[in-house]
Amino acid sequence: xxxxTRMLNGIYAxxxxxxxxxxxxxxxxxxxxxIEAYSNNLSIWGNLIKGENAxxxxxxxxxxxxxxxxxxxxxxGDAGRDGNSATGIELYSxxxxxxxxxxxxxxxxxxxxxxxxRVRGFDVYANTSSNVMTRIYHNSVNITGTIFDNxxxxxxxxxxVQGFAAPNSVAAYFNGNSAVDAVNNIWHN
Numbered sequence: 001x002x003x004x005t006r007m008l009n010g011i012y013a014x015x016x017x018x019x020x021x022x023x024x025x026x027x028x029x030x031x032x033x034x035i036e037a038y039s040n041n042l043s044i045w046g047n048l049i050k051g052e053n054a055x056x057x058x059x060x061x062x063x064x065x066x067x068x069x070x071x072x073x074x075x076x077g078d079a080g081r082d083g084n085s086a087t088g089i090e091l092y093s094x095x096x097x098x099x100x101x102x103x104x105x106x107x108x109x110x111x112x113x114x115x116x117x118r119v120r121g122f123d124v125y126a127n128t129s130s131n132v133m134t135r136i137y138h139n140s141v142n143i144t145g146t147i148f149d150n151x152x153x154x155x156x157x158x159x160x161v162q163g164f165a166a167p168n169s170v171a172a173y174f175n176g177n178s179a180v181d182a183v184n185n186i187w188h189n
Contacts, residue, residue: 003027010049014038016065023047034060034074040094042067042104051076057084060111064092066132068105075112085118088141092125093134103179107137114144119169121187124180136182141171143189 003026004010010028013021014037021039025046028034034049042065049072051058060074074088088111093103111121121141124134171187174180 001025001027004029004031006030009033009036011035011037016040021065021067032058033062036062037064039065039067041065042069044069045071047072049074051086058086059090060087061089062087062092063090063104063106065094066103068107069109070106071108073110077114086113086120087123088113088121090120090123090125091134091136093132103132103134105135105137106139107135109139111139111141113142119143120173121171123173123175125175133179133181136172136180136185138184140186141188143169143171 006029008031010031010033011023011026013023015021016038018041019039020041020043021037022043023035023037024043026048028047028049031049031051034051035044035047036059037044042063044061044063045068047061049060051060058076060076061069061072063069069089069091072089076086089106089109091104091106106122113119113121121143122136122139124136169189171189172182172185
């Protein structure tokens with residue numbers, strides 16, 4: 001167990017070969033980017049990530065590849081001041097070399113964000129060129145302090161969803177052609 005305090009970026013790990021990325025039971029406080037991990041065999045669990053007064057953009061966990069993201073707690077207050085964004089957990093599923101693991105499985109996570117601008121509890125993408133599923137089970141997300149732009153919407157500039165309008169603050173955002181299996185989650189906006 002490690003503690004990281006007042007760092008712009010907390011933990012960064014990458015292994016796209018057959019190596020594993022395991023990030024377990026860390027405390028990260030006053031960070032703008034808690035955990036950023038890339039691997040075909042991710043294991044991110046039991047971490048506590050707190051962003052305090054996020055004047056910059058905030059992302060609690062960014063996970064890309066395949067594997068598990070579970071039992072993490074992400075929170076930030078006063079997120080998104082001055083038009084910056086805040087995201088609790090961002091997932092980008094890709095196919096894996098390991099046939100046992102395809103996509104990301106996120107379960108038993110908790111996200112709490114008090115935000116002013118574009119806030120997303122879960123932000124989910126998938127590599128549409130492969131048959132990848134992102135599974136999201138038994139998570140709790142609480143988004144408070146929602147304020148919308150003048151027109152109440154944000155235009156998504158993603159390649160797959162040109163012109164799709166989404167509210168600025170949402171508990172879960174599933175982007176484009178993402179294959180998502182979401183079961184027994186609590187989404188509160």
